[in-house]
Amino acid sequence: MSSTDPKSSDAYRSGFVALCGRPNVGKSTLLNALIGDRVALATRFPQTTRERMLGIWSGEEFQAVLVDTPGIHRAKSALNKFMVGEAIKGARDVDLVLMLAEMPNIPDAEAAAQWEPGPGAKAALASLVETGRPIVLVLTKCDMVKDRDLVLPIIETWQRHHDFETVVPTSAVKGKGLDVLEREVLARLPAGPAYYDREQLSDKDMRWHASEIVRGTIFAKLRDELPYACAVVVERYKETEAGDRIHATVHVDKQSQKGMVIGKKASMIKDISSQARERIGRLTGRPCQLFLDVKVSPGWTEDPKQLERLGYADHEEDRG
Ligand SMILES: Nc1nc2c(ncn2[C@@H]2O[C@H](COP(=O)(O)OP(=O)(O)OP(=O)(O)O)[C@@H](O)[C@H]2O)c(=O)[nH]1
Ligand SMILES: [Mg+2]
Incomplete structure (x- = not known):
């Protein structure tokens, strides 16, 4: 070098x-x-992210390995307990934690002065403070507030709850505050070489991304009817000259959900397959053939053995 x-x-x-x-x-x-790329599944539904994923953010003078984590919440099912465990582990060995909190939707200055974070947000903060890592608070979705003057009192209230390194208001969808966030993150990274190739965007392989894309497509089309009931396992992923050939199984909880995923005259599954195929192709830059099977795996979200079989296993990753 x-x-x-x-x-x-x-x-x-x-x-x-x-x-x-x-x-x-x-x-x-x-x-x-x-x-700058859609590598992580993001939807309007809570509890979309189920496992830790690394997104590799490389700039001219830095590489920040971003650890996307599931949301911290009070978990009941085995799947949700697994997710919260992943989130806390994700924060444990890092150089910096970005704690994200939504900018509250408040009408006026009076409401802003009285605003307090909810119990869930305070509990999430407490579990992050326990990791002992430095924490930057990132206020998200600031494009939703009409009056910018309402942001300052919210920042001040948050600062009474913890001595944050700093607080950065952002809007990811409008690209606002991201340059400030970049500076604040960069200032807190230690000197050192890149962990990953600078062209690489994530630590997961295409097999994993393909299953996330299929899950995301099902979420978008059927989520209101299919709460948390589906998992997608890629059984075979073959790269050929003509493109990728992918066989995947969609696992659902109940027989009735299988019918929903397949739809009348298989119209739903065809729709899901063609949309997912297109998104996978966009990520790989190659054409893709996608074959989906639907299987009923009763009670999978409650059963640790089935969770493991469907890919939600506790696998500690080495840093770097
Ligand atoms: N208006 C607005 N919406 C946003 C912004 N950032 C995220 N959203 C929306 O908020 C919703 C949730 O976004 P995600 O990125 O999936 O949230 P998450 O924290 O990863 O969610 P989980 O993985 O479920 O914990 C989606 O509908 C996003 O489009 C933003 O800056 N402004
Ligand atoms: Mg997420």
Whole structure:
């Protein structure tokens, strides 16, 4: 490596940065906005992210390995307990935690002065403080507030709850505040070489992304009818000259849900398949053939053995 290579230069900074917070606050959307590609599944439904995923954010002088985590919430089922466990583990060994909290939708200055974070947000903060890592508070969805003057009192209230490194108001969908966030993150990364190739965007392989894309497509089309009932397992993924051939199984909880996923004259499953195929193709840059099977796996979200079989297993990752 030559001395002009930024990877070997002393000025180069790198580290792990966790994105944590309550479900649906915009963690995955922010990760996608920072790295400039839709690698993490982000939907309007809470508890979309189920496992930790690394998004690799490389700039000219830094590489921040972003750890997308599931939302922190009071978990009941085995699946949800697994998800919250993933979130806390995601925050444990990082250089910096970004705690994301939604900018509250408040009408006026009086309401802003009286606003307090809810019990769920306070509990999420408490579990992050316990990790002992430095925490930057990121206020998300600031495009939703009409009056910018309402942001300051919210920042001040949050600061009474914890001595945050700093607080950054953002809007991932409008790209606002991301340059400030970049500076604040960069200032807190230790000097060091890149952990990953700078072209790489995530630590997961296409098999994993394909299953997430199919799950996301099902969420978008059927989520109101199919709450948390589906898991997608890619059985075979073959790359050929003509494109990728993917066989996947959609696992649902009940027989009636199988009917919904398949639809009348298989119209729903065909729709899901063609949309997912297109999105997978966009990510790989190659055409793709997708074959979906639907299987009933009763009670899978409650059964640790089935969870493991469907890919939700506790696998500790080494750093770097
Ligand atoms: N208006 C607005 N909506 C946003 C912004 N960021 C995220 N959202 C929306 O918030 C919803 C949740 O976004 P996600 O990124 O999936 O949230 P998450 O925190 O990863 O959610 P879980 O993985 O379920 O915990 C989606 O509908 C996003 O489009 C933003 O900056 N502004
Ligand atoms: Mg998410």
